[in-house]
Amino acid sequence: MSDLSGLRRRAEEWLSQDPDPATRAELRQILDAADGTADGAADGTAEAALADRFGARLEFGTAGLRGELGAGPNRMNRVTVMRAAAGLAACLPPGGRVVVGFDARHGSRRFAQDTAAVLTGAGLKVELFAGPVPTPVVAHRVRASEDAVAGVVVTASHNPPRDNGYKVYWADGAQIVPPRDAEISAAIDAVGRVDELPLGAGWTVLEDLGPYLDAVSGLRLGDARDVSIVYTPMHGVGGPVLLEAFERAGFPAPEVVPEQAEPDPDFPTVAFPNPEEPGALDLALGLAAARGADLVIANDPDADRCAVAVPGPGGWRALTGDEVGGLLAEHVLRHTSGDDRLAVTTIVSSSLLGSIARAHGVRSAESLTGFKWIMKAGGPGDRLVFGYEEALGYSVGDDRGVLVNDKDGIGAALAVAALAAEARRDGRTLLDLLDDQARRYGLHATAQLSVRVADLSLITGAMARLRAEPPAALAGRAVESFEDLAEGAGGLPPTDGLRFRLAGRARVVVRPSGTEPKLKCYLEIVLPVEGGEDVAAVRARAAEELEALRTDVSRSLALN
Template structure:
């Protein structure tokens, strides 16, 4: 404990933020050993989406010292004189963290440039890949995490997120950074004002000309609204009706328990507005607008489509509007196996990657032209014959593509639900679901994974487990990752892995059933089988 108190005092001496200094001094004065150990017993590491964690003092929190150290570590791995674009969302501290990043990068001999205001993540990602002199990009965002969190996402010069060994090299460089109050800091840097380049690209997507569609949209208190509305206007769509209560950026996200469109209740206001207006479609972005959620009306009320359902629909839409046998569609090992079937039917290339869009962008082989990538967590990167426009999730591009797809279906007297039924008949019904268990103590997740590796279940949900793959040993030519894949009788599958961004253990469930006439009856059977798998998975996880 003496070492932790010493580390805390050293932190106090260099922290430029009076708020976190006061917080840490109060912890020291109270003699709160648990709080001290929580802040100084570990430090944030680069994960699936860079740095991400709770705001507060100490190396295991997001704060100005953590950010300045991250920026200094990044600068050490970049060529002097290179241009770095910095964007930020509307969360607590984001603007300050962006300015601190620019100050450190400029002081290290790089040419930093910061967006003037909060900006969607895909806008920054597109900017990085557009200019040859841009050597990296940073977005200060915690995406869909709770209000108390913030994060730090890093893009390399190709416009994609960092992957090994870049993350380890940056981490090692961060470890070598001394006191942040001794870093040379720049004082002036250019300010970037416009998302015009991104809008030019995304509104130029050649994915059909149907535009007659009525949409309700929510940015969930995030930063997507203004860019999305400009994109829809420039692309010729009617203006979506925006949920007023969630229209303005608000770091406290007052109308939702979690600002994640996947969470129960997050879409309630949008669905109510859509019902009142008789809309055709609901579209939601998460707070940094890299994810896209879709809901549609049914005879019994509105239904949110799963990420796998939207992924399958968008894949076929893109493939109908593109050409060439060098086209590649890609998804992750936890997403539906449907995309592979679609790729085979269309005669194009298919690849699976590890979880996270940084891996999707590395999927495939030389000569492949990636036209569509998606992950089940509502992330999509949409392209046309030029390939994808953003080397990461793009919630605004996906929203435009979904609107075009729905408008095309409407023009033909059909709905997205009809298209889903068509796919079920053509490829079999690929039904997916999740079990997600949130914990306070991360050691519980480590223990559960070790227990399952040592003694995988013999059956789940009434289905025999035919094989168990430890993904930490590598599988199908993929890099090792912390996960377990169970293949079950009848073509079912369960993948178990810790979340890369939240304290959760997640199970990804899939059953595949042939459709013999009645799609609705097959869906009911699949739902029952998924429920049985979910119950079985919860029992073997034994996390409460």
């Protein structure tokens, strides 16, 4: 247990400057309990709560801030947010313009208003969206603005209801990368009491989403429009913007899952508001089956991710991020031109993108995980037209290049709809297109193994063991090469990860999650589809081999 007197001192200092009556009341209750019960006995649970809130702090990194709501520096609250805003302001040129947006989570509007007040008080110009907006709308606004120097979105994306977060964009509308994150973090550390910060007013209130809607609905990726879609915004903020974008682009209006249509920060119909999670799409799939729809499209709560499901012989199934990424890559490259085109994915995504790019005569690149790195790939002469990561994140472009320098679940939804409508016009489905790619490039089968832990030291230990004694073989395949990504393998920036290349075109990447207490393993096996071989049979064989690989990797981690 941390020193109680030191924790109490930090807590009392926090109380004296916290402008939020709710977190003040929460902290006062914890302090009273830690002081002792009626019979004078100290409450160990309250001491633990103090240690959890004041024994550490949320770290500001390339993902900004993200954490549980509550009092203290290790929680998301008004003090944490005001300190973050003041630290950001110290790193921006005086008089610059900052775009601020927020989602519909608990506290988001208040955190965005606090951010606007602190930034304005620091002499910056602020544009604050009037209501909750999708994250890609903010990213687009920053990039499209002539004088924006940064952007902020208050969101925790698809995290649980108890969380919130603080995402920072730079002037190009892309997420920050090192060393800028460290500079902002150091500036946050130097911030004094938040009740002594100068606060401003008079920021510009943004109500017009027209620039984003014009850009995204104008994507030139084919003219087919006849497709029937069931859509869910997953209790988030994507619904109105997506429906308007579809109408402007000439698509039939998707049918929205009524139980999930309106923003609700408690996400009452899903255990976890992430379309990748089991059960999250159940309501949408049920409605699609009842309506005989061609397609299900889902956004996560801040609408920067896009999930897709399709009907098949065995019923509806969700496509993986890699499957959607491969389909969209081919669709974008078919509808664009120019030798300067670039398509980018990450080291944990399928290697299929490289084969597709080569077939279309364009360059491809791999980046570290996250769109902050995808947007930094390539050189001055490259025109990025498509980027994706396997976690349902896509940035879609046309001959203008990508429209948003981050994940854009609404742009991706429009591109998927156009692709599905084009296939339908030709008497085909997205599953047919996946089989075509398997025959053309080989079947690229991917899967994940995620191990959640209560103690982060277990992850550190597992990574250390794998570095010290990498396996010689996995699932009967020899490990032909082993790369420690912490050493900056392949010209990439250093990151905590390991990559194993296996005999017979297979690969395993192991890395700790950047946002959750998980160790994540990304598996890929590539199998040829010979002659008239049945693709379904090859998929079944690949699934068996992936399961064997998953079992062997799990055994090597020794975390269960």
